[in-house]
Amino acid sequence: MDGPLSTRVTSQSAAATHTVDCVVFGFAEGELRVLLVRRAVAPFAGEWVLPGGAMAADQTLEETGQRVLRELVGVSNLQLTQVATYSAPDRHPVRRVVTTTYYALVRPEHHTPAARGYLSEAAWHRLTELPPLGFDHRELLDDAHLRLIQHLRTRPLAFALLPDDFTLSEIQQLYEEILGESLDRRNFRRKVLAYDFLIDTGVKRSGVKGGPAVYRSDPALLHRALTAPHI
């Protein structure tokens, strides 16, 4: 809100830049990963950070997140979920920066990140082996991960991270990765099948022992499960 204070207030707050940082989660080779970029310029030149950028005058924060991911690392059309906004005056060493974070879930095989702009590198990192991050991005990342866990406990979100076809064990691995705990196979199967948006393709995956059944999620039913049943 604001009132007649406009001028005083605008001059005060003009010093702050509003940026968006994105915590992009991917799942590959059985491990949960995060998309990080390496800065080519000061401050924190050479350090790994979350991909992000400043809000444009004609864009919302979410649109800014989409644009930044497209421009900097070449990934498009992600579903971004807002996490939090950070405003400590000294969180950026040079000037005042207020940052809103979003998380996104992607299939890494669909998106090959490539560093552009002021970046020297863009790569997936295992959540268990993160490099030191510049700014306060480690905190931002951890907060986003916690929020993801919260959301995952109430909704079948994780399918956005999986390829079209997957086995039940692959889903389970994914859940175990995100939640950071191991789950009982039988109980997990029962629960996930109860969602009833999984389709048994009838195919069995070859090249892997046991010959597990290959499933696919029904997009319409999955969407219904994601939107309808609030908790």
Next chain:
Amino acid sequence: MDGPLSTRVTSQSAAATHTVDCVVFGFAEGELRVLLVRRAVAPFAGEWVLPGGAMAADQTLEETGQRVLRELVGVSNLQLTQVATYSAPDRHPVRRVVTTTYYALVRPEHHTPAARGYLSEAAWHRLTELPPLGFDHRELLDDAHLRLIQHLRTRPLAFALLPDDFTLSEIQQLYEEILGESLDRRNFRRKVLAYDFLIDTGVKRSGVKGGPAVYRSDPALLHRALTAPHI
């Protein structure tokens, strides 16, 4: 985050003012209420809105929320919980405003709001009988209420809204108000007593039928319950 784009980027985003709006919940006469203020100036002069104001250059968003509530409506030292950040370019009719919302829980009897600054009025409103709100504040308020409900389902937050002494029925009324549903008295008593931070003062409330026992919450145990057991 941002890099060599600084100048371009800063000029773009300098147009946006960052403000904080607060959704202050109170509980009085058995009903959940929200603190609203009436604007004395354009835009939306004469309309009810959430109390809020622009972020100061040397303050965090949360500190701004505290200051705004102190300056505009004379309430201090609330615990503010961040809800979300809104950034639609046209959400303010005059210029670009990005707003972060917080909610707070207070005991109305401890805080007598008084309009100051650019406000003509400050008053508690029943959540069930809200006036039309200026800007997009109705959406902000509803989102904050939903977040409060979510938090309340996992933590015994509501005691911040109650006087020092209260009966079990009063707590139950409060929960029913916030959640918008009625609860079984016996189940509710059992659950709330299981938290084990309630102290039976031994006193019985007079002037009310049934002679209900008066309870008090142990500050230390309550604080532990609020912070320790994450879900």
Next chain:
DNA sequence: TCAAAAGTGTTCGGGCTACACCCATGC
């Protein structure tokens, strides 16, 4: 004495957890 609210225990069902054996496949 009557009306209204306080106080109290038990039962039922559903969901989660724990757990062991046989089958299919790759090597």
Next chain:
DNA sequence: GCATGGGTGTAGCCCGAACACTTTTGA
């Protein structure tokens, strides 16, 4: 053929929901 993982069912426990009667107090 053997090692690895896939596939299946059941029993116990805990939590939450439903539910009725007696006691206390104000009017």
